[in-house]
Amino acid sequence: MDATPTGPKKPEVNDETSARYDGWRIVGVCFLLATFGWALGFYGQSVHLAELQRVHGWPASTIATATTFFYLVGALLVAFVSEAMRALGPRNCLLAGVGVMAFATILLGQITSPWQLYAVNVLLAFGWAGTSLGAITNTLGLWFDKKRGMAISLALNGASFGGIVGVPLLVTASNAFGFGGATIAAAIAMLVLLVPVIIIFVGHPPHRAASATPDGVAATASAPSSTRIRAEAMRDVAFLTLTIAFAFGLFAQVGFIVHLISFLDPVIGRERAAAAVSLLTLMAVVGRVLFSTVIDRLNQRLASALSFLSQATALAIIINSRNEALVFFACALFGFSVGNLITLPALIVQREFAARSFGVLVSLITAATQVTYAFGPGIVGWLRDLSGSYAVPFYVCMALQVAAAVLIMVRGRKSKALTSW
DSSP states (O other): OOOOOOOOOOOOOOOSSSSSSTTHHHHHHHHHHHHHHHHHHHHHHHHHHHHHHHHOOHHHHHHHHHHHHHHHHHHHTTHHHHHHHHHHHHHHHHHHHHHHHHHHHHHTTOOSHHHHHHHHHHHHHHHHHTTTTHHHHHHHHHOOSSSSSHHHHHHHHHHHIIIIHHHHHHHHHHHHHHHHHHHHHHHHHHHHHHHHHHHHHHOOOOOOTSSSSTTTOHHHHHOOOOOHHHHTTTHHHHHHHHHHHHHHHHHHHHHHHHTTTHHHHHHOHHHHHHHHHHHHHHHHHHHHHHHHHHHHGHHHHHHHHHHHHHHHHHHHHHOOOOOHHHHHHHHHHHHHHHHHHHHHHHHHHHHSOOOOHHHHHHHHHHHHHHHHHHHHHHHHHHHHHHHHHSHHHHHHHHHHHHHHHHTTOOOOOOHHHHOOO
């Protein structure tokens, strides 16, 4: 007699290949989250710098140093996103990030002195931690395993979309309503569009207890602590070369992008400069989409090295040319790798390290690289004021990109613990 239970078949909640899988709705939510997160917290910094200079007459180094402060505080916070997700749940974390970023954006348009800029940037950093890479990759990691790389790539196209749409809209709104009015409009749009979709679609992630380990034991029962994973990672050559290379590359990338409108304004005009930023971010979408179709079959470290070198080449063109067509070409070339430098660290972690270490390692590498690139805008601004032009700081950025291309190819021996947990 067959003793097999005859009850109703349990639905397959982990079929990531199905278009009906709930995780793809989360990808859509994260796309929208990235759109606003990067429009207001990343690409928007370029607009903030130019507008605050215009409105208050503050030096570039003062505003850029406040941007550095923003990224630095955000880096300290993002390292603990994984723990926050476990304690509060993804829905509450995302709602908190959206609410704080919207409030800080409104305050940014009302400040009247530099010390207020620093205070608002603390709030903005909390919002950035809850709407940027660490929050998005950790959220998607709760819904995806086999298709995690594709899910992250698709969601992070929102980051590029935020640059394509966000920068021109912020510039246009600032021209029409003033900087203060533009920040209020942006915050209202963020709340109206994001809060409902997060409440509706971001529920409880699926359980994967049966597939978490080879013998079917629940992952939470045997998973190492976050502290132990971080300690092992800081002794692992493969993780360190990955982290340092992307820290160099993102330092150069962020420092360049934040100052791009200010650099291009006297060269091609403010509106054309905003168009160049839009082209850069459009190419970031193109680059990420094209890479997403083949990245699982490529040597991802080699792809990273080529991305660093392409940005170094673009910087060389921008430094030495005043031809508008060449400047736009160089922005497009630089932009082709912008999205991939955001996406590739998580994909390499996904490939080279154990799945149960993913959330902690991605949060750690995001925090470490952000601590480094936090100094990019301030140092570029300081070097610009000291030298009188952007040539010196952009050459420094170019050298860091070349160094990153070399370093990323150094693997060393990976920790057995990080690859077997």
